[in-house]
Amino acid sequence: MITFLIYAVIFLGVAALVRLAMVYQASKELRGEREENVSASENSWNAILFIVFMIALYAGYIYLIFEYSDALLPKAASAHGFKEGSIYSIDALMNINLVVVNIVFVVINTLLFFFAFKYVREKRETAEFFPHNNKLELFWTIIPSIFLAFIIIFGLTIWNNVMDADKEVLAADGSVVEPVVIELYARQFDWHARYAGADGELGMANVRYIEGSNQTGVMKNDPNSLDDIIVKSEFHLPVNVPVKFKIRSQDVIHSAYMPHFRAQMNAVPGMNTQFTFVPTITTNEMRQDPKVMRKYEKINLIRSEKGEDQVEFDYILLCNKICGASHYNMQMKIVVESQEDFDKWLSSKKTFGDSEGLTTKSKKVDNKLAENLEIN
Amino acid sequence: MGVAATANEGNAHIHIPHKEGFLTKYVFSQDHKMISKQFLVTGLVMALVGMGMSTLFRLQLGWQGESFAILKWILGDVWAPDGILSPDKYLALVTMHGTIMVFFVLTGGLSGTFANLLIPLQIGARDMASGFMNMLSYWFFFLASVIMIASIFVEGGPASAGWTIYPPLSAIPETIPGSGTGMTLWLVSMTIFIASSLIGGLNYIVTIINLRTKGMKMTRMPLTIWAILVTAILGVLSFPVLLAAALLLVFDRSFGTSFYLSDIMVQGQLLDVSGGSPVLFQHLFWFLGHPEVYIVLLPALGISSEVIATNSRKPIFGYRAMIVSILAIGFLSFIVWGHHMFITGMNPFLGAVFTFTTLLIAIPSAVKAFNYLTTLYKGRIIFTPAMLFAIGTVSTFVTGGVTGIILADSALDINLHDTYFVVAHFHIVMGMSAVLAMFAGIYHWFPKMYCKMMNNKLGYVHFWLTFISAFGVFLPQHFIGLAGIPRRYYENTAFPMFDDMLELNQLVTWFAILGAVAQLLFVFNFLFSIFKGQRAPQNPWKSNTLEWTTPVEHIHGNWHGALPTVHRWPYDYSKPGADEDFIPQTVPLAEGEVDEGAGYGH
Ligand code: HEM
Numbered sequence: 001m002i003t004f005l006i007y008a009v010i011f012l013g014v015a016a017l018v019r020l021a022m023v024y025q026a027s028k029e030l031r032g033e034r035e036e037n038v039s040a041s042e043n044s045w046n047a048i049l050f051i052v053f054m055i056a057l058y059a060g061y062i063y064l065i066f067e068y069s070d071a072l073l074p075k076a077a078s079a080h081g082f083k084e085g086s087i088y089s090i091d092a093l094m095n096i097n098l099v100v101v102n103i104v105f106v107v108i109n110t111l112l113f114f115f116a117f118k119y120v121r122e123k124r125e126t127a128e129f130f131p132h133n134n135k136l137e138l139f140w141t142i143i144p145s146i147f148l149a150f151i152i153i154f155g156l157t158i159w160n161n162v163m164d165a166d167k168e169v170l171a172a173d174g175s176v177v178e179p180v181v182i183e184l185y186a187r188q189f190d191w192h193a194r195y196a197g198a199d200g201e202l203g204m205a206n207v208r209y210i211e212g213s214n215q216t217g218v219m220k221n222d223p224n225s226l227d228d229i230i231v232k233s234e235f236h237l238p239v240n241v242p243v244k245f246k247i248r249s250q251d252v253i254h255s256a257y258m259p260h261f262r263a264q265m266n267a268v269p270g271m272n273t274q275f276t277f278v279p280t281i282t283t284n285e286m287r288q289d290p291k292v293m294r295k296y297e298k299i300n301l302i303r304s305e306k307g308e309d310q311v312e313f314d315y316i317l318l319c320n321k322i323c324g325a326s327h328y329n330m331q332m333k334i335v336v337e338s339q340e341d342f343d344k345w346l347s348s349k350k351t352f353g354d355s356e357g358l359t360t361k362s363k364k365v366d367n368k369l370a371e372n373l374e375i376n
Numbered sequence: 377m378g379v380a381a382t383a384n385e386g387n388a389h390i391h392i393p394h395k396e397g398f399l400t401k402y403v404f405s406q407d408h409k410m411i412s413k414q415f416l417v418t419g420l421v422m423a424l425v426g427m428g429m430s431t432l433f434r435l436q437l438g439w440q441g442e443s444f445a446i447l448k449w450i451l452g453d454v455w456a457p458d459g460i461l462s463p464d465k466y467l468a469l470v471t472m473h474g475t476i477m478v479f480f481v482l483t484g485g486l487s488g489t490f491a492n493l494l495i496p497l498q499i500g501a502r503d504m505a506s507g508f509m510n511m512l513s514y515w516f517f518f519l520a521s522v523i524m525i526a527s528i529f530v531e532g533g534p535a536s537a538g539w540t541i542y543p544p545l546s547a548i549p550e551t552i553p554g555s556g557t558g559m560t561l562w563l564v565s566m567t568i569f570i571a572s573s574l575i576g577g578l579n580y581i582v583t584i585i586n587l588r589t590k591g592m593k594m595t596r597m598p599l600t601i602w603a604i605l606v607t608a609i610l611g612v613l614s615f616p617v618l619l620a621a622a623l624l625l626v627f628d629r630s631f632g633t634s635f636y637l638s639d640i641m642v643q644g645q646l647l648d649v650s651g652g653s654p655v656l657f658q659h660l661f662w663f664l665g666h667p668e669v670y671i672v673l674l675p676a677l678g679i680s681s682e683v684i685a686t687n688s689r690k691p692i693f694g695y696r697a698m699i700v701s702i703l704a705i706g707f708l709s710f711i712v713w714g715h716h717m718f719i720t721g722m723n724p725f726l727g728a729v730f731t732f733t734t735l736l737i738a739i740p741s742a743v744k745a746f747n748y749l750t751t752l753y754k755g756r757i758i759f760t761p762a763m764l765f766a767i768g769t770v771s772t773f774v775t776g777g778v779t780g781i782i783l784a785d786s787a788l789d790i791n792l793h794d795t796y797f798v799v800a801h802f803h804i805v806m807g808m809s810a811v812l813a814m815f816a817g818i819y820h821w822f823p824k825m826y827c828k829m830m831n832n833k834l835g836y837v838h839f840w841l842t843f844i845s846a847f848g849v850f851l852p853q854h855f856i857g858l859a860g861i862p863r864r865y866y867e868n869t870a871f872p873m874f875d876d877m878l879e880l881n882q883l884v885t886w887f888a889i890l891g892a893v894a895q896l897l898f899v900f901n902f903l904f905s906i907f908k909g910q911r912a913p914q915n916p917w918k919s920n921t922l923e924w925t926t927p928v929e930h931i932h933g934n935w936h937g938a939l940p941t942v943h944r945w946p947y948d949y950s951k952p953g954a955d956e957d958f959i960p961q962t963v964p965l966a967e968g969e970v971d972e973g974a975g976y977g978h
Pocket residue numbers: 427430431434470471473474475477478482537538539540799803806807808811849863864865888891892
């Protein structure tokens with residue numbers, strides 16, 4: 001019955017519209033308006049609407065900027081993402097880009113809507129015949145070129161720095177800080193993190209070795225594997241120490257996305273990708289950041305209204321490449337903490353050798369096997 | 377064959393050589409005007425389907441995990457159990473939406489409609505070089521559309537790996553339900569689509585090069601034709617690469633090869649594949665994929681150039697610079713594809729090169745934007761619905777273009793890649809620009825296509841609602857992206873960190889619904905005007921180009937008697953000394969008058 005009523009209403013509505021349009025058309029023909037396509041009042045109204053629209057657009061935009069500035073990502077928690085007092089960071093590059101881009105957005109749209117308003121037929125005797133002007137055109141070819149040259153050079157300088165997988169950090173005494181090596185292992189639909197352990201070397205691995213509890217296919221014959229430490233659902237990083245991520249996938253393409261660190265790299269099956277960054281802010285420090293606190297206050301308000309439990313800020317690793325039905329929920333929590341806390345946490349975890357019952361370290365790598373397999 | 381054979385015999389009087397039945401006139405027509413209408417209607421139907429899908433999955437994004445009777449009603453129990461869209465079917469809808477919008481609406485629909493309508497009419501030809509191939513092109517397109525729609529109904533659902541169908545997700549059926557029969561049909565449909573687009577494109581190029589009427593020098597062609605020419609060249613050069621990529625994928629799926637696959641275990645099953653690379657597919661895909669963006673965009677910019685010049689009653693500013701920009705954009709579009717792949721593990725040096733080439737495109741784009749502005753400057757603007765949409769196109773082109781500068785910067789893309797920032801960017805710069813321009817083209821050339829006028833008032837309401845919802849939907853998505861929300865996420869509630877974006881997502885969905893409803897006005901106007909609209913005068917917009925010198929009623933061969941001769945460029949609007957504010961291209965130059973298009977001699 002309801003369905004029938006809906007259909008009836010739709011049908012009657014359309015029929016009424018048809019009648020209306022026909023009457024309107026007939027009256028227009030009677031009034032002899034056929035020659036002029038657009039009446040003076042229609043034209044003027046549209047001109048004014050462009051200005052109204054422009055104001056509404058900018059007002060809406062400004063509202064969004066103020067209302068949602070806290071909701072956006074906080075300042076980067078990595079050395080390449082944000083550096084106090086330096087313009088060589090992703091956030092600085094982004095801010096400069098945003099300024100320029102917003103200026104262009106506003107200036108051109110304003111001119112466009114303003115011209116539409118100002119040069120409407122009703123206010124003009126004639127249009128000016130102005131087919132071209134080489135100087136003017138040269139001018140607006142060169143200005144963007146200069147600006148772009150600047151953006152390109154600036155951007156690529158930072159890109160080269162960010163993509164350097166062997167970033168070094170010097171300790172107070174001038175010595176080079178040993179990096180932490182971690183493998184991020186992706187599969188439908190979870191992550192594992194594997195620490196290289198005391199020797200700083202990851203054992204070799206390949207999907208062919210996956211069996212039983214050895215879920216990420218670590219090569220048991222490789223002595224480097226024995227002290228590796230594999231964790232799920234949460235992994236920790238020491239602050240101010242370079243972290244070298246080696247990234248691998250078991251099935252389809254995933255992407256290791258750590259937005260707070262301005263870090264992302266695809267996990268590609270059959271390939272080994274990498275990304276290195278230096279975390280600079282611990283989880284606890286981030287929780288004290290005013291912007292982050294405001295954001296989580298709001299979030300907790302929303303959550304309590306919905307009867308959900310309260311949350312605190314955490315760094316996260318997300319999957320950011322469509323990888324299947326549960327792509328939207330493939331995450332790992334990241335904790336950044338002091339070196340001591342980190343060491344304590346790591347040493348509480350079982351090594352690969354222990355959990356697989358591989359006691360001796362004397363086993364030699366099966367070199368032949370390794371060569372044949374294009375080991376990752 | 378009568379029409380094609382006489383197409384370049386400019387002065388031959390055209391006799392229609394055969395009697396036409398219903399089938400040859402309306403269905404298997406070889407007349408470019410009829411084929412153009414066929415493309416348009418098919419494209420519009422696909423657009424409604426694509427839009428409907430986006431409205432459905434926007435419901436899920438606005439009210440995540442809530443039950444909607446309408447979802448259950450439309451999608452049924454398998455797709456939306458209890459009225460809640462299921463996660464894999466969310467991806468199916470997104471994938472179909474993207475595929476339909478990009479390929480079927482804005483490539484097939486847009487180019488097919490306006491290339492077919494405008495090429496012969498604006499260059500002064502009796503028809504396309506090959507009417508038969510033209511017909512074939514449409515029927516391939518139609519078949520591809522039918523197969524793509526049919527794939528929605530097969531077991532497991534349609535392709536669900538995103539419109540970019542990256543393997544291994546698209547190669548291994550076990551990884552996602554849509555990668556079974558649905559994916560196979562996607563590949564079949566796209567193969568036929570590519571054939572259609574190649575046949576059509578070759579025909580467009582040959583016609584433009586060979587069948588221009590007397591006096592129609594390249595430098596006297598309307599910018600629509602220039603844009604369509606470059607578009608066709610891009611298509612002919614890049615679609616075969618997609619075809620190759622798709623064929624290799626077919627081999628990987630069905631014949632045990634591993635071009636794209638290596639070291640894979642799915643659901644505990646080790647696959648016997650090694651040595652392939654998924655990244656290879658991405659190179660091949662984006663070698664088409666980026667030019668594709670301009671295949672969508674260039675005709676849109678061509679249309680808006682034409683409409684803006686006519687309705688500003690001014691010459692398009694910097695005609696030559698516009699042509700050079702189109703050529704430059706076309707050329708550069710072939711060497712920027714890597715900007716979609718900055719974080720695939722590609723060598724960082726390559727990334728740097730692609731950042732460089734991509735940012736270069738901003739220069740010709742900026743030139744175009746400034747030239748549009750200067751065309752409006754000191755004009756005498758008439759706001760036909762087409763003009764409103766054309767101005768809208770310029771606005772979205774600029775608004776979406778500027779965020780491209782950010783995304784082209786590889787260092788910034790690290791954090792923005794595959795977030796909603798990208799969704800916002802490409803919808804505005806490509807989706808909205810092209811959609812608005814397509815509407816501009818429909819309102820502008822409707823009198824030529826259907827010999828009737830569309831209703832202005834409805835056109836105005838349609839424009840303003842569409843324009844408002846375009847920004848309403850996509851402006852907030854920049855913020856959603858900057859908050860770090862990835863695209864192709866079924867819901868964000870797994871991450872408390874995104875909870876404060878739910879409200880904004882609702883706002884976006886409301887605007888999407890508003891935009892969808894607004895399109896019903898258009899559909900009504902379109903159908904009503906076809907049947908009940910006022911009869912169109914011959915040259916309703918007082919335009920200079922040749923199509924307005926043809927009789928209102930359609931005839932084979934387009935012109936009674938001889939083909940028109942062209943004496944001037946198409947933009948002599950408000951030329952000092954002329955009686956009227958327009959001088960059609962067929963009017964000979966007066967004593968001492970300079971043809972502005974032919975040379976900038978001063
Ligand atoms: C009716 C207005 C539209 C709305 C509300 C809309 C909305 C959306 C949304 C929400 C997504 C999903 C984003 C994601 O999860 O990744 C999407 C994807 C997409 N849309 Fe639209 N869209 C609209 C019109 C268009 C148009 C006109 C185009 C033509 C270019 C288009 C092309 C695409 C493409 C290519 C994708 C990506 C599909 C994929 O991720 O595989 N959309 N759209």
